[in-house]
Amino acid sequence: MNFRHVKYFVATAELGQISRAAMELSISQSAITTAIKDLEAETGAQLFTRTAQGMELTAAGRHFLGSAYRILASIDEAMNPGGVADEEVTGTLSVAATYTVLGYFLPQHLGRLERRYPNLKIQLFELSREMVEDGLVTNRFDMAVVLTSNVNNPELATDSLLSSQRRLWVPSGHPFLGLERVGFEEISKEPYIMLTVDEAAHTTLRYWNRTNYQPSVRLRTSSIEAVRSIVANGQGITILSDMVYRPWSLEGKRIDTIIPAEPVPSMNIGLAWRKGVELTPAMRLFREYFSDTYQTPQSHLAR
Structure with missing residues (x-):
């Protein structure tokens, strides 16, 4: 695996657009496109979804991003072993x-x-x-x-x-997974699990208030693990960031994610x-x- 390919992948994931990543790294867009294609071939998974807004990480891409950071960190440590x-x-x-x-x-x-x-x-x-x-x-x-x-x-x-992008969390098999578009109108009709820690509730209401809808809050909790379990068990949905996302609850049930149709600010x-x-x-x-x-x-x- 080419170290530069990993670096190009991370830049694209963080900036959300190949053009911005190319500008940041002072390389051509084609070099980044080729690197991503090579990585997807090597990993056997699609790492990005190409949209009109830019490059969106897939579930496999989000998993690979964590590994990519560790790869770059390990290389950095190897190149800078320390000393006096x-x-x-x-x-x-x-x-x-x-x-x-x-x-x-x-x-x-x-x-x-x-x-x-x-x-x-x-x-x-x-x-x-x-x-x-x-x-x-x-x-x-x-x-x-x-x-x-x-x-x-x-x-x-x-x-x-x-x-860290915010996405809609739903249990495996949820009807939303079969829709082409899931916006705030659709989300507002479902029971919503509101995380409260670190001002999450305030942030959530701030972007909801820009719409014509409000979440139907079933539960407010400061526990991310509680949110994870409740969503996985089909008792509600939520919008949270990729940084705290895990695909499985403590009970071993699957959580899937959806990019909302309307823009949601990143964390x-x-x-x-x-x-x-x-x-x-x-x-x-x-x-x-x-x-x-x-x-x-x-x-x-x-x-």
Whole structure:
């Protein structure tokens, strides 16, 4: 498997369009198209669905994306085995994170950071977004890993690293799977399971309120596993991001996904810190690590 093909696949998955990925990587669109075709031939699965809006990951593509990140991370570690420079990074870095980020995004990176910088101690704090933002502004935390799509404090700077698409979750065999189009009108007629953790309910209602419909909420819960089981057992449907999606419930029942006909905003994950603060060596390394891992130039991310 060609390493560059994996890199091209990740760029296309994150940016959603071959043209944007080609521009970001400074290569031709045909090179990316060929790479994706080769990967699909090698994996024996269709990784993208081509739509008028761009490139949508299939279920196989979403599964491969996780593996692709690990492949690129392993190559990065092999090319940068560490040494004196890494070992000289010492001190403590206080990092705050919200529930979803800590549960579904951060753990794999903590292990790599620990191996790469053995003398750097990272103190973790799980808090709500409001408490994370307040802690950054008052210098209680050095940096945070958060849902940047929820951050609204003008005193903070952010790097958005990963954009996770939201899709409709339905149980296997649901009638919606046989329809060409499933929009908010159809979804509003089904019992809806509302996740509340990390402001998920607020975000959900925000994009529902742009339509002429409202979800028929059957249950509100802070447990993603509860949502997964209830949907898989045919007791409701929901819209959640690919980052927290798993195709099976704890009972071993299948969950399928559908791209809603109307646009649904993605969930963006990234870093946050107080604007104007002088980044310490540890903070710079933390930021550079994530930028390198997700192949995203910092100059394009800071805002």
